[in-house]
Amino acid sequence: MKLKRIVIIGAVASGTKTAAKARREDPDAKITLITEEAQISYASCGTPYFISDIIKDSHSLIVREPDYFRKMLNIDVLTEHRAESIDLKAKNVEVKDLKTDQTITVAYDRLVLAVGASPNIPEFEGVEHGNILTLHNIPSANQIKSLIRQKKVKDALIVGGGFIALEMAESLIAHGINTRLIIRRDQILSNFDKDIAILVQNYIKTKEVQILEEDEVMEFKADTDGNVTSVVTKKQTLPAEFVLLATSIRPNVQLAKKAGVEIGRTGAIRVNEKLETNIPDIYAVGDCVETAHLLTGKPVWIPLATTSNKHGRVAGINITGGNDTFPGILGTFVVKVFDWTVAKTGLSENEANKNGFVTETIIVPSNDKTHYYPGSKRIIVKLVAEKESGLLLGAEIVGDGVVDKRIDVVASALTGKATIEQLSKYDLSYAPPYSSPMDPVITAANVLRNKLEGKTNSISPLEVKEKMDRKDDFILLDVRTKPEYDSGHLEGCLHIPLNELRSEMDQLDRSKEIVTYCGVGLRASHAHRILRNAGFEDTKFMEGSMAAWPYEIVK
């Protein structure tokens, strides 16, 4: 029997995982890994922590050396080799040895494209100057780290507001560098709803990161050595001896395109559930492919290390004659931003609406464990549901407490197509060091249930701000205690503590809309129900109240 020849192009996460899994499935196949890079099987996700010195040695980011694949798995590894083209008829790949410039031809029975993604370089004037870099692999991380160390960078600019931008802002601040982040919109994290993103944004500002909002790079200026010295934006000119370009990335599809492999609407390679492309015997995995969103069924391109690893397993099974499928993703995402954790799964309110869902949402702050257990911290949960069915659609959770656990619970619930009511009854673990008897996710689900069932009515802080800005004629009612009110409240509010509300409600104009607020929304919700039960017709509570209010307060 002729041995199966498996060729895999790309050797970071999905490529090496495919190779290793294929070997375990088929002890005899001839497997070849081809990569332009000198290193394989490394953890690019760890590079910001290497730059910040949390990880001292870039070597520890390498999961496996080429020799492990060669000796332990009997896999050929061609590093610093670039796949130039694919010959579909002859079923081979033309590969150039980047050290010798010689070209070889590698035949395949099954070909796997694991070619990843690359940073986009925006077309700013002067973007070619020295020390304007991207972060996408270990060499680029080493380059940034030496620059910071040797040049004693004082001012840095990060272009973009996504997760790499945020992780790198933290890394640069750790080195004592004046760090500015420039974003075109008025919010970081464009895949988040503004009401949540803005809370993260406010927090980051307390960590001395300057955020240039609704601004844009016009030009980079350089010194006589050609190294960047400053940036001219739409609004200002600022010093910068280091610029990180972190605007966006794109899938590497040139090789695939040239060979006639179908590219999807997202711009990434199109594959079916078995990770097959349109060309027989060519598979594609990892950051270069699009995948179905589990909630919309539509193709999305959300490159994630978790997907890459799962893809490797599925492809490794399928190319060796097995049968496995990859169902799709929720786009579950988590990032550490200083002492906060910022996470999302499923659809944001904005994304859900764009996809045609009529939604109901809630924002609920909670402690991450029992109030009495030391180290209990605040997290803010936003849940999104389909209004009619109550089907859970997504969550965004942020704060300095334990966020990742809750986002994983919601991701699991989304996979199980849970409704908000079902989620509210999940049997989650509890002991004082870990949670509350009502976990924050369950509490949020309960509050949203009340809203879905018409028992309560609420409004988000951003909507309240819009009402204030529009100068709507409504009563903003602070129901906290006097000391809480005195320590800071919203402009133009009326103050009646909750325990006086029953006796004092006659002073409220029943013809007006009343928005109650308190510390986290609990008392406000209670006040709202008291008023509603007393016949007030147009009353709502402000979700998350002061804990989720991202704007100015007065004293």
Place this chain on the structure above:
Amino acid sequence: MKLKRIVIIGAVASGTKTAAKARREDPDAKITLITEEAQISYASCGTPYFISDIIKDSHSLIVREPDYFRKMLNIDVLTEHRAESIDLKAKNVEVKDLKTDQTITVAYDRLVLAVGASPNIPEFEGVEHGNILTLHNIPSANQIKSLIRQKKVKDALIVGGGFIALEMAESLIAHGINTRLIIRRDQILSNFDKDIAILVQNYIKTKEVQILEEDEVMEFKADTDGNVTSVVTKKQTLPAEFVLLATSIRPNVQLAKKAGVEIGRTGAIRVNEKLETNIPDIYAVGDCVETAHLLTGKPVWIPLATTSNKHGRVAGINITGGNDTFPGILGTFVVKVFDWTVAKTGLSENEANKNGFVTETIIVPSNDKTHYYPGSKRIIVKLVAEKESGLLLGAEIVGDGVVDKRIDVVASALTGKATIEQLSKYDLSYAPPYSSPMDPVITAANVLRNKLEGKTNSISPLEVKEKMDRKDDFILLDVRTKPEYDSGHLEGCLHIPLNELRSEMDQLDRSKEIVTYCGVGLRASHAHRILRNAGFEDTKFMEGSMAAWPYEIVK
């Protein structure tokens, strides 16, 4: 309209929650809370942490004071009042004021039994001596704490091996007390499988807790003041100036029974999904009721604070004319034991088998985050699945890493009736500080999938030990490196490092059963597949390998 009269007996978690929810649903109902105790709405789960001094003031365990219920929620609270009997015809409760001994009659339209559970007092000789206590509320916690402080207890005995026993062992060790735990069986945590329980047991022993296994209290001896001084067990006599009885608890059903309320097979009050008892207008909630197990459909009595809180909500809605249901539980459980977290959800292998499931299981140790991120720690995951369908049935997870997140993911997956294959493709969150690209639960699911699909065969450490004890004729093959082997290995093993296995396998007897092992099971599994592919017919790997091996090793 006549106002609805709601009477709730019991005012810790489920009782107060029912009252508060009922008030939010019905602003006018007359609500009365009745309790024998002086305090209401307190967190009994926090008492071990109060005793250990992690929580300084027992007052902080009180969630709400009676006055909050009276003033803010307009709820009558009768503390130190005991409900003596229920008159079903007259629909009232006879209540004795424990301070005055006077009896009053409280009429109800809806009655809720939230009477909780109490510790069982085993019938040991001398169990009535002083300083032999149980821990079940704030006064008993205060009593234990003052005893420890004032009497300078040197030796303590805890009878039982459940979660209160373990939490209290930690609390007593924190006070420098010689702490012994006596258990009848050879394992603590009787709801866990032995292979996992024994790992916890070994860990606890390293924390200086002495565990008297397969032993039993025969008698307690006292000094002339009547205070306990020592314990005589089946095997030995030991000093003990403080004894904690933590063997088991039972639901408080006397009042219900007397009134003709149906008691279920578990010994707890039987209710339907709406939390109605067999008697019209009488509901029961919290620790005194049994509930359906979501996986077996059978009634179980697993009292949990999480259930109590959810029950309160459901009952609060239903007694005020609404319609809510409580679907059942998974028995999700977590406990902090020194620096380990010990958690379980769904069925253990043992429980699944007892319930008629044919199971397949796996034990997989993993790091809780990426290996390169500082503070990455080990957790050990055991998954249980139905063999034929691959349906997930439960998990036990232990270790000093982040366990609670993973148990909640499995609990969520169980609720969604996920198979192991589906779980292996969950889109969980990942960034280096939080997890690995393949979360430990996903890795474990993948390893179990291999087993379910017949690609691998494995054996648990306990089964290996049994084979060794039986002196089975098999080859135990250590495939680790020489330094690892030298640092300690299993008795009677053969050593061939994985990278030499292909060249050295000829020295292995093909007619014999071969069990491979390594550090955590990964290389062992790989070795097993190499041997199998080479035609070895009877080969398996030892799950979890050295990381899950709880017995002696040799050097």
